[in-house]
Amino acid sequence: MTKWRLISASENPARLVLTAFTALIVAGTALLRIPAAFDGTQPSLLDSLFTSTSATTVTGLATLNISEFSALGEVIILILIQVGGFGIMALGAILSVVASHRMGLHQRKLAAAEFGTLDNGVLAEIDLRGILRRVAEITILVELVLGFILFLRLWTGGYENFARSLYSALFHSISSFNNAGISLYSDSLERFSGDPFLLIPMSAAFILGGFGFPIIIEVLRQVRGTATVGVRARRRGLARIDPKRWSLHAKITVTATLTLIVIGPLVFAALEWANPSTLGPLDIGEKLLTSWFQGTTPRTAGFSTIDIGGLQEPTLLFVTTLMFIGAGPASTSGGIKITTFAVLAFVIWAEVRGRNDVNVFGRRLSRGVVRQAITIALLSVGLVITTALILVGTMDVTLTPALFEATSAFGTVGLSTGLTAELNGVSRALLTIVMLAGRIGPMTFVTAIALKKRDLPYRFPEERPIIG
Template sequence: MNYAARQINTPSRVVVVAFLAVILVGTALLSLPISVAEGEEASWVSALFTATSAVCVTGLAVHDTAAHWTVFGEVVILTLIQIGGIGIMSLASILAVIVSGKLGLRARLNTQAETKTLGPGDVRQVIVGVVKITLLAEAVTAAFLTVRFMTGYGEPFGRALYYGIFHSVSAFTNAGFALWPDSIMRFVDDVWICLPLALAVVAGGLGFPVYAVLRKDWRRPSRWSLHAKITLGATAVLLFGGALAVTILEWNNPATFGPLAPGLRILAGFFHSAMTRSGGLNSVDTSQMHENTWLVSDVLMFIGAGSASTGGGIKVTTFALLGYVILAEIRGEPDVTAGRRRIAEHIQRQALTIALLSVAAVVLGTLVMMVLTPFTLDRVLFEVVSAFGTVGLSTGITAGVGPTGHLVLTTLMFIGRLGPVTLGAALALNVQTRRFRYPEERPLVG
């Protein structure tokens, strides 16, 4: 192992151990009698599952959050969500800074348009920026929701504020927890609830590096970094393309979009597409959607959100880079280019490695869950992709997969949240230059 590879052990271990520690503390707190409502069972498996889902900002739940947990338990969950949301953005951004420094890109990160996303400067400044963005976005969303709960539903100020804060944090961190047993299905026809939540999810899924670029040159897109351009462009395509596909597929489904007015069907389609970015809330009954809609959702959930964001998945940049690789190969071009920039070969290999290992994790997880549970492949695949992509949407089988299935999903949530971040950093820092090359051979492909 070279020096760079040895160096990554420390930051990667810190990230993994820190998240494990927070999960274990959360599990202990949720196992306390004070956290569980009277008459409910305080199972350590359900506590571990819920704590992992909260810290990894997933949103899958074994129990109805409001009915099973006390206010103390809900506050514990909210705290774990906030730690997981701010922590993952901060740690991912810090790792990006470390990677940039180790690769000798300090000057280029500070001055070149191609890599403006992060400068390896003061780490404290990075964390402060992440915290400011997070708290500002959550405060704005909470204000909208609080006013709406008061004026539209007659909630007293205290309860409206609590609802507003909880769901704004859940949305921006892409956590997907809600304080109603039907998620937010009761608000499917309320644009003042659905739209702020959807926009908060999208905003949280862009990532701090994109905000760092927009803060400097938001009026001059030509000066944006390639990362920012790819993230914003791919997010827009997947968000609106997914909304179009879901709306068309569910338009006449009497169990989901069918009873809604045309305008509300479009809103519901946009909302569902936004939630597959890693949001996890649902405004219609996901279990009643068509199988082809589940498949579209699987693809969107697997891709996920932006790098160094609160969202999960393989990330939109990884997906887009693989698209550029395929396009270059089809055209027979010697270099992979994007936005008049050549993509380094080791970056291409990193994207391919992360994508294929993620596919392997989903396939293996699906196989194990098929053995452990009686549910059909389409439902199991949806659940596994949702867990790995830290999304939180479900076809209604979460509570029925049993304790062993819950442990499998817990593992997938943890791997899905930390795997791409730490693996990406490790691959970047493990780049090395050989002073010789082996003779070339060309095995048959295809």
């Protein structure tokens, strides 16, 4: 299969990704303002823009109830979720492959920028066309399987009639795998809070989507390689997956994700177990199910089975932390990404132990990776805190809910204490920008607005200031 050599980017692909997402948001805004897209009173331009941005960036925050949109409006939102979650440039590249079985360098660069395969403006030596084709196959397969499971439960469980069950299953399947957290129901998923046959498949889908396509593809390649060895290997397919052979990226992402999957529900349950506004009135089984769901959804999807506004302040801060971390790179989640968080943790651990090198799973992290992680984290902290302070200054709200809402927008999560529905014009415009920044990534966002990288042709003498 053809491999592409390292090619210097003659233009800024990250800026083009920003432009493409902006164009999709504008198009979505225009479509949501046509009379057939809503029932009753036409939404304001700012509300339409906010809704389009929320769907395109797969965030899920809403200033309008989705019931205010017609069936056409819901379909428009669903399309924005699918296209935005997949990456408009990646989708364009795949459509090009399907149509002509050829892909130009220009499209390869745009898709690589969206999927994080650019290294300082250079295309990595990868089979991008094959990767994008696999991404399309995985996306369609997961959404169809999840949709079928949800349809069976909604229909046989008596929640909806046949047609409505089919439509709702498709909508929530796409929303789940793309980590959008947008629901057709005004109470999100609260009406299903005790139904494991709906919540567990949905949580599995958004956790899978949160790993990121590079991880999924790498594991599938190993399964395929195992399965081609022979009949005995095929029978033992999954058992032959060897994490020791994974890339460092896969090891870090999977380990950190599994760690937070365990910690999240446990901490959530411990903090909310007796809270009469959330877990308190539920029986043991529902408490465990809700703790699992609400402990895993903050890093990715943003669905809710309880009233988020009823959470205690320590829980709000904990959930805020999970939303800030996010999930895997090249996934449908926002935040600083779990690998960034893990790298920072490894840096701290190395410094505490007095090590010059940051060693992880038998590999040494480069200074460039460490520098990027620190840059992304600091830029993100600055953006979230600034946003929260502006919300406090422009609205009658305390810091904790403002910080929660700002992080939810940046992490493209969509959980809300109810503040989003009360946002004024300035705050809505602000969160619209923050959602876009969170979707395309802090580093990509900065690269997109920079003219070009300018390295000095010389180096200054080294000197150490006093730290601490």
